[in-house]
Amino acid sequence: MNGQFARQVLEQLQSRQAEIEKFIRALVEVESPSGDEEGSRAVVDLLVQAANKLDCVSAIDRVNVPDFGQHVVIRTFPEQSAAGQILLVGHTDTVHARGSLNERPWRREAGKIYGPGIFDMKANCALAIEVLRALCDLKATPGCAVTLALTCDEEVGSMSGWPFLEQIAKSHDTRCAFVMEPPASGGRVKTGRKGTGIFAIKVEGKAAHAGLEPEKGASAILELARQTEQLHAINLSGSGITLNVGVVHGGTRSNVVAAQAEGEIDVRFSTEAESLEIERILSNLRPIDERTRVFVSGGINRPPLERTATVVQLFEKARAIAAQIDFELGEAQVGGASDGNFLAAMGIPVLDGLGISGDGAHAVHEHIEADDIARRGALIAGLLTTDYTD
Numbered sequence: 001m002n003g004q005f006a007r008q009v010l011e012q013l014q015s016r017q018a019e020i021e022k023f024i025r026a027l028v029e030v031e032s033p034s035g036d037e038e039g040s041r042a043v044v045d046l047l048v049q050a051a052n053k054l055d056c057v058s059a060i061d062r063v064n065v066p067d068f069g070q071h072v073v074i075r076t077f078p079e080q081s082a083a084g085q086i087l088l089v090g091h092t093d094t095v096h097a098r099g100s101l102n103e104r105p106w107r108r109e110a111g112k113i114y115g116p117g118i119f120d121m122k123a124n125c126a127l128a129i130e131v132l133r134a135l136c137d138l139k140a141t142p143g144c145a146v147t148l149a150l151t152c153d154e155e156v157g158s159m160s161g162w163p164f165l166e167q168i169a170k171s172h173d174t175r176c177a178f179v180m181e182p183p184a185s186g187g188r189v190k191t192g193r194k195g196t197g198i199f200a201i202k203v204e205g206k207a208a209h210a211g212l213e214p215e216k217g218a219s220a221i222l223e224l225a226r227q228t229e230q231l232h233a234i235n236l237s238g239s240g241i242t243l244n245v246g247v248v249h250g251g252t253r254s255n256v257v258a259a260q261a262e263g264e265i266d267v268r269f270s271t272e273a274e275s276l277e278i279e280r281i282l283s284n285l286r287p288i289d290e291r292t293r294v295f296v297s298g299g300i301n302r303p304p305l306e307r308t309a310t311v312v313q314l315f316e317k318a319r320a321i322a323a324q325i326d327f328e329l330g331e332a333q334v335g336g337a338s339d340g341n342f343l344a345a346m347g348i349p350v351l352d353g354l355g356i357s358g359d360g361a362h363a364v365h366e367h368i369e370a371d372d373i374a375r376r377g378a379l380i381a382g383l384l385t386t387d388y389t390d
């Protein structure tokens with residue numbers, strides 16, 4: 001990758017700024033909350049329409065996902081596939097319910113573009129296509145085939161998106177994966193993501209009249225409270241594990257010692273070892289009041305994306321490309337998980353958070369920085385044309 005090429009891509013994308021913004025707007029204005037089949041299909045329609053115009057595209061597959069809509073995979077530069085493939089990964093679903101667009105329509109103000117799901121990550125779906133277009137137009141050839149895979153259920157845990165991505169990753173020798181999720185503050189790419197787990201704790205106590213004979217009861221609520229206090233102490237241990245009992249239910253009436261209570265637990269961890277540790281802790285919970293019984297269910301949902309040497313290598317390459325177009329690329333390790341976590345667990349080098357700078361993912365002030373579109377595109381084009389065969 002030479003610096004001249006990155007600058008060429010930058011200029012190419014800058015010359016298409018208005019068209020790219022129009023494309024992003026079209027995607028944002030088709031609402032596609034996870035589970036909205038019609039919205040999902042309509043977004044995929046727009047992306048496929050654009051991809052169909054590119055010479056480098058060799059195949060487009062739309063995969064029906066019952067109750068969600070469609071995943072789409074766009075294969076490009078097939079003549080390079082002997083050298084393996086590079087995966088570009090994203091998602092077309094958002095967390096914003098239908099009607100959000102009415103309340104918060106597309107708005108461009110002081111260099112920022114607002115709209116539901118624009119930052120996470122409709123703008124990046126558009127950018128992925130635009131980067132491929134720039135490579136075609138500039139007659140640049142990536143070192144490997146490039147496969148763009150966009151899922152439709154990422155925001156609700158990728159139950160279907162994960163096996164879909166896994167199968168694509170296994171279909172060719174996958175050299176690396178670039179995940180187009182939003183970057184961390186300051187446009188920093190993500191070189192580490194915590195893994196996640198979802199657990200439930202259920203306590204069975206013993207009911208009794210709270211006024212007449214409370215001593216005959218064993219409060220499930222008290223037990224759950226004590227367990228919660230012990231579990232939350234993990235957060236102070238200085239490890240990479242964080243745990244939150246975020247929802248509790250229990251009891252029937254205020255004058256009855258509660259016979260049952262339950263809590264929902266979110267856990268995050270930085271390493272595989274910590275994931276085993278948290279599973280060990282939760283599967284070994286013992287009642288503090290021995291008259292109660294404690295049950296734990298659930299499990300690990302996404303493995304961690306660890307900042308391994310291969311991840312750092314990818315980041316260094318990205319940083320060098322960014323420097324060629326005069327911006328300083330930072331990195332961050334974050335608590336939130338993405339589909340990058342799954343790919344990393346397969347042993348694929350992953351660089352995540354390559355999307356356009358902005359802020360407010362999942363929030364009402366969600367926006368991107370218009371200035372960053374071309375720059376981020378040039379960075380991604382640079383990464384796609386880097387040699388990963390060594």
Ligand SMILES: [Zn+2]
Nearest residue numbers: 120121181182
């Ligand atoms: Zn996302």
